Amino acid sequence: MAHAGTVDRVDAEPEEAQRLATEARDRVRFEEDALALSDQVYRVARHLANSREDADELVQETYARAFRSWRSFQAGTNMRAWLLRILTNLNIDRGRRQQRAPQMQPLEANDYFLYDKLSESGDGVSDEDKVVERLSQDDIVSALSAVPHDFRDVLVLVDLGDFSYADAAQILDIPVGTVMSRLHRGRRILKRELADAALEEAT
């Protein structure tokens, strides 16, 4: 039987070498695919995080974790969503929830609030594209960062990251109905923040 055992081992070695080579190739491909998505991941991360520094750290931690646990990624599924799921979990773990804003902010009258404010405070210009341009880039970035995290997460994933409701639900581990209500609420809060910024500038 010792002889048979030797034969088995000799047979097993090339198989094992083959398996390791395949795995190394898969891992390299995974890493390349993940790095190719890093610009898109960063764009979303920047607005999930509170600052550029936080975003940089968050993206680095995400990639470190992704490279370590690459085996848990299922080939053929949405890798950008998989990376963002790691990232949003890390972001929540970082304790950013401490600065959660009071949740019971009054909801402004309606969805047209910002447009109505901007067009009435204007100089008679009512072209929608021009009205929008009364807001500066800084207004928009700071208004977005003023949206409480629960709402902002969804807003950033869907409106900046182009994720579907279903993807956002999976990334944040919440029901699709919650994605929709937070998105709706988040967009209104953003518009209220923008209206505040526009009014401040006008005075």
Added chain:
Amino acid sequence: MKDPCAHCEEMMQPYLDHVLTDAEVVAAEAHLDDCEQCRRRYKFEESLRIYVRKATDTHMSAELREKLAALRIPLD
């Protein structure tokens, strides 16, 4: 019967998210064809979304890009 503009407001977000049924899209567009005020508000919302996306566009630094590449696990 509900105020048609109030109904139109409710339809705006799902309309722009492309999640309405065909029948709802037809109904929303019929109102928009007739109502300049709602049409302007929809157009504004659409340009706002595009504008927000543009204003928030950003790029990672070259340093971060290098750091990410350095996180790759070397082949042994």
